[in-house]
Amino acid sequence: MNYSRQRADPRQHLVGISFVFLLHVLVVYVLVTGLGKKVIDVIRAPIDTRVIEEIKKPPPPQEMLPPPPKLEAPPPPYVPPPEVQIAAPPPVQAVITATPTPPPAATTITPMAPAAPPAPRAGPVSAAAHCSKMAPPEAPGLDFAGKISLTMRAMIRGNKLVQADLVAGSLTGATDRKTQRLLVNAVTSAMLAYTCSGDNIVVEQQFDFSY
Structure with a gap:
């Protein structure tokens, strides 16, 4: 190759x-x-700049000054009194004038007049003299045989009979208390039912009946 x-x-x-x-x-x-x-713009991006402030320290506390001392004025100098004695004036004697007190007025005591004696109370009169209507008493149903005689006394006050009382009586044959009470009550009720006239008048009425 x-x-x-x-x-x-x-x-x-x-x-x-x-x-x-x-x-x-x-x-x-x-x-x-x-x-x-x-x-290039990315490379040249702005830079964020900040100013960092310095942290301020707090001011130191104020010093509390003590209050100024109070200055008291000095006492005045002692001045001895003078040796010359001044005679005090004689006391003034108050003149007291005695005012004669008038004698107390004589008190006249007038004796009180004696109270008038009460008017004599009239004696009892018959109820028939002042009463126009006198119904007989209703005899209670009693199983006994006898004779009854009762005397009643009452007061007419303001045209009306009041305060009827038994003043005398004879209940022959009525021996027990219940029978006697029933008979007296029947007579009292009958008398208080009378129609009368007058004022402060004492009247009497006698009741006689037999069984």
């Missing part, structure tokens, strides 16, 4: 020259179309 001939082959040189030429053409194209400018 002939190496000298292989090195002197002009076709290999032509290929190298063509590659270099195409490389230059590509570079020129890039510069013409502006791609190179973009690359």
Whole structure:
């Protein structure tokens, strides 16, 4: 194999020259179309610059000064009193004038008049003299045989009989208390139902009935 001939082959040189030429053409194209400018702008991007301020230290605390001392005025100098004694004026005596006190007025005590004696109370009168309607008593249903006689006394006050009381009586045959009470109640109710006229008049009425 002939190496000298292989090195002197002009076709290999032509290929190298063509590659270099195409490389230059590509570079020129890039510069013409502006791609190179973009690359340069990226490289020339603005640099952000900041000023860092110095941290200020806080001011030192203010020193509290003590208050100024109070200066008191010195006491006045002692001045001894003069030795000359001045006589004090005599005390003024108050003149007391005695005013005579008039004697107290005589108190006249008038004796009170004695109270009028109460009017004498009229004696009892018959109820028929002042009562126009006198219904007989209703005899209670009692199972006994006897004779009853009762005297009742009452007061007419304001045209009405009030306060009827038993003053005398005889209940023959009525020995038990219940029978006696029923008879007295029947007579009392009948008398208080009388129709009367007058005021402060004492009347009496006697009731007689038998069983």
